[in-house]
Amino acid sequence: MQQIIGIAANQIIQHVDVFHGNHVTYTPQGFVTAVQQANGLPLVLPIGSKEAAKAYIEKIDKLLLAGGQDISPDLFGEEPHPKLEETNRNRDLFELALIEEALKQQKPIFAVCRGMQLLNVALGGTLYQDLSLYANWKVKHVQQPTQPQFATHDVNIEKDSALYQLFGAKARVNSYHHQAIHTLADTLKVSATSTDGLIESIESIDPVQRILGVQWHPELRFEAERNEFKLFDYFVNEL
Numbered sequence: 708m709q710q711i712i713g714i715a716a717n718q719i720i721q722h723v724d725v726f727h728g729n730h731v732t733y734t735p736q737g738f739v740t741a742v743q744q745a746n747g748l749p750l751v752l753p754i755g756s757k758e759a760a761k762a763y764i765e766k767i768d769k770l771l772l773a774g775g776q777d778i779s780p781d782l783f784g785e786e787p788h789p790k791l792e793e794t795n796r797n798r799d800l801f802e803l804a805l806i807e808e809a810l811k812q813q814k815p816i817f818a819v820c821r822g823m824q825l826l827n828v829a830l831g832g833t834l835y836q837d838l839s840l841y842a843n844w845k846v847k848h849v850q851q852p853t854q855p856q857f858a859t860h861d862v863n864i865e866k867d868s869a870l871y872q873l874f875g876a877k878a879r880v881n882s883y884h885h886q887a888i889h890t891l892a893d894t895l896k897v898s899a900t901s902t903d904g905l906i907e908s909i910e911s912i913d914p915v916q917r918i919l920g921v922q923w924h925p926e927l928r929f930e931a932e933r934n935e936f937k938l939f940d941y942f943v944n945e946l
């Protein structure tokens with residue numbers, strides 16, 4: 708059976724220089740193409756109500772959470788730090804509702820970058836609002852202006868993880884995050900870390916909750932580096 712993969716969409720709501728200033732619902736093409744190449748059926752889910760989130764989860768087989776804005780810090784009990792960047796509260800609340808329903812209905816979740824951070828917050832964890840708040844910060848985690856098809860930093864992978872089955876003990880990844888997981892939610896485990904100790908991948912401790920999160924962007928690199936496609940193949944066909 709072809710798996711229906713719901714991809715939580717983002718919005719452009721204020722940039723006058725794209726789409727003539729019109730508001731747009733979108734997801735990066737890489738997610739769509741990668742899911743199609745893995746023989747999944749991508750379905751883009753526009754931001755909506757809690758009720759819509761429930762209805763969408765009933766219709767899909769698996770949920771994909773994409774990257775984007777910072778997470779609203781009040782969701783993990785903090786005031787906004789001066790270095791916090793753009794947030795979209797509607798997107799946060801809709802995706803939290805998607806996560807809650809996906810866990811309730813036992814639908815697997817693949818979470819990328821912001822998606823992984825939000826999943827951690829949804830399960831009770833916290834974030835560094837900016838990497839300057841992380842004492843051991845030594846690696847460049849915002850690789851701009853280097854293009855995303857190039858991997859720029861190493862991650863060390865835990866042996867007891869699904870990620871290890873895909874990549875082995877080490878991988879080299881791209882990096883576009885100025886936020887990171889601070890305290891990890893109780894029900895999650897770390898499956899990869901950067902050499903300066905930040906959490907770069909998560910999985911669920913409970914095998915009933917099928918979760919894979921990565922801090923990097925495989926959707927921007929899987930065409931240049933086929934190893935990264937393994938993440939989508941695994942998500943669509945195995946997770």
Ligand SMILES: [Mn+2]
Nearest residue numbers: 848882901922
């Ligand atoms: Mn990184």
